[in-house]
Amino acid sequence: MSGLGISAIYFLDQKGKIIISRDYRGEVSSSITEKFQRKVLELDERLIKPVFTEKDITYMWIRVNNIYIVSVAKGNPNVALVFTFLYKMKDVFCDYFKELEDESLRDNFVITYELLDEMMDHGYPQITEVKVLKEYIKTEANKMQKMTSEQQKKENQKISQAMTNIVSWRPEGIKHSKNEIFLDVIEKLNLLVSANGNVLRSEILGTVRMKSFLSGMPELKLGLNDKALFDMTGRTSKGKLVEMEDIKFHQCVRLNRFEAERNITFIPPDGEFELMTYRLDTQVKPLIWVECAVENFTRSKIEYVVKAKTQFKSKSIANNVEIYVSVPTDVDSPVFKSNVGTVKYVPDQNCMVWCIKQFPGRKEYHMRAQFGFPSIEAEERQKYSRVPIQVKFEIPYFTVSGIQVRYLKIQEKSGYQALPWVRYITQNGDYQIRMQ
Template sequence: MSLSAIFFLDLKGKVLISRNYRGDVDMSKIDKFMPLVMDREEEGNLSPILSHGGTTFMYIKFNNLYLVTTSKKNANVSLVFTILHKICHVFQEYFKELEEESIRDNFVLIYELLDELIDFGYPQTTDSKILQEYITQEGQKLEVAPKPPPAITNAVSWRSEGIKYRKNEVFLDVIESVNLLVNANGNVLRSEIVGAVKMRVFLSGMPELRLGLNDKVLFESTGRGKSKSVELEDVKFHQCVRLSRFENDRTISFIPPDGEFELMSYRLNTHVKPLIWIESVIEHHSHSRVEYMIKAKSQFKRRSTANNVDILISVPSDADSPKFKTTVGYAKYIPEQNQCIWHIKSFPGGKEFLMRAHFNLPSVEAEEAEGRPPISVRFEIPYFTYLISLFSSFYREAKNF
């Protein structure tokens, strides 16, 4: 990767803190960064990679900060952005919020972290749990200077040795988000599932866990293509996963970190039906008012329940005097967003509910010119995933237990 330096800037481009790793780029080069960003913004050609005089700037914007790296070499850009986001995550673990004020309040600690995260421009220890074992927010005393844990130099750098629990437990959660776009005729224009497998591990010693996948690649290679399987895309694993084992037999084999972590994330381009179906009828009355009739129907099994359902309906910008009537939940008008929200706390499967909304409307013609943005639906369904058959097996091998 070979980074030359890293800078934390405020929104005006003022350097809050910086670290020079290689000394091959003049630190004053950062003065050229904000003018380059402003020029690109005016041209409408803003890019996270900028160049000036043989120096490459790679940056991300996080809250009210710019995290900028400089390099004169042919750096691995993907790795650069990965380490920048990892730095944000580590700092959030330490400070809860990463913003200008937390940077100013933690100068000494940040320098310590930057020295451990990156060494001579190359990523080193990026696991916040390991870092917190020897870099604390309590200050250090010279006579009891902490020693880095052995995990820093071990092959398994994400887990410390000697961990013991009275009760050994493993918890696994599959969390999926369904992104769906349906047109007015009821046809699905776009659908995808974005998922993550999160784990909480409380095991003694150095256990090895294995997770079997009902993966389409595996079934086709073994002549079982007709079996119930899934085709995963954009799979990203935690660093603990043995990638060679996964490539060979699609088994996820790993020695897990202690505590909570994300094992993998994935995406599925697959056709799915809307779990909550929305129908709308809009009636205009004598160019002075408009009424909405929204019908919501749950299209999942009765044993499941959707929680915290929010149905967002766009209304004309000049609408006023809202009146609502719902069969369940409540509705409210948010004028600053030109929307009304119908909130249903609990929506059981196989149910159907109605909401009517009435608005005074000085100018119906204006509404027609603005168009009708799509109705959006947000909800959560516990214990429900499209990929119920994602995992075929799960077992552990105890080592040093």
């Protein structure tokens, strides 16, 4: 943290009064809360800042429900790291208390102080994984359960292992009756297309999620059709290679190995977690193309002809397709006719929604809609035409970028065999087509 740690953390109520605080270094006085009130609580919302400096003290804060979590540090701390810790701490408290609020903090102040001490030491983040923290900070600890000396010895040993283990996100001794790992590659397509079909913006945001049910301390190695890896090793590939940007990994991935060799190696947390995210700036033709023509636009009615067609392979199917088409604010008496799916008018959103449960590839469907107008014309009736058509969908067993899991190797000293299950999904992101 640029050589400087967090001096103290304060949990404040809506009036700026301290609910709970933890001073890690004895560098600041409790009067800092008065400065926070002056800089945040008493100012207009448009003027407040999540980071500000008063003399040599830097204030960094977030708001959760009815409380403020404020961290202070002397000098010039790593602000991004501090905010990462604050949000991670919020997640831990929510996991323990279900809701992080004024009342839940006051009801659980003992556990709160224990968590604050275990998650940070002398102002530096330590253990932030809930599963590891729950190994030795249990909500049931208030029940005064008596332990035998042998049980106490085992418990102390488990705590010691968790504290000294460099794999802080995974405790020792995990056992599963059936060793399995599930991997989901989920891509969201952000797309903006002009009415004549020109792609104005195209972006793919990818996420690799895992559900790990593996015993012991397994070492995993994931191989993708990563262009940079093949370029680095001088290898060629008959299949498609993808060039990923802005790659971000879970803390379990060995970054030095990835930077040196482009190998994704890691010891996974137990259960569900997000292994990595990535982005691709690439021109992608619309997977679902929608055209909307307006006919018979008179003072008494307006008619739409909507055509939708899929532009991906016929073996794939888009599920739960929803096409949102804007209509004038003052329409009434809707009448719909379509050769597939259902259409509904959503007056509070000033649009009609065409819902198609399953839309196979290389197919084209049509829909007609008619609306009436009241006798008095509304202002800005033409405004609807400036709102783009929005499309929602999900295509299983398909990735728009062409990314593939080439292998997922699992090694564990006990030598068990585990079968990885891989699933691909493409979803809409901000997917818009401008109307004619």
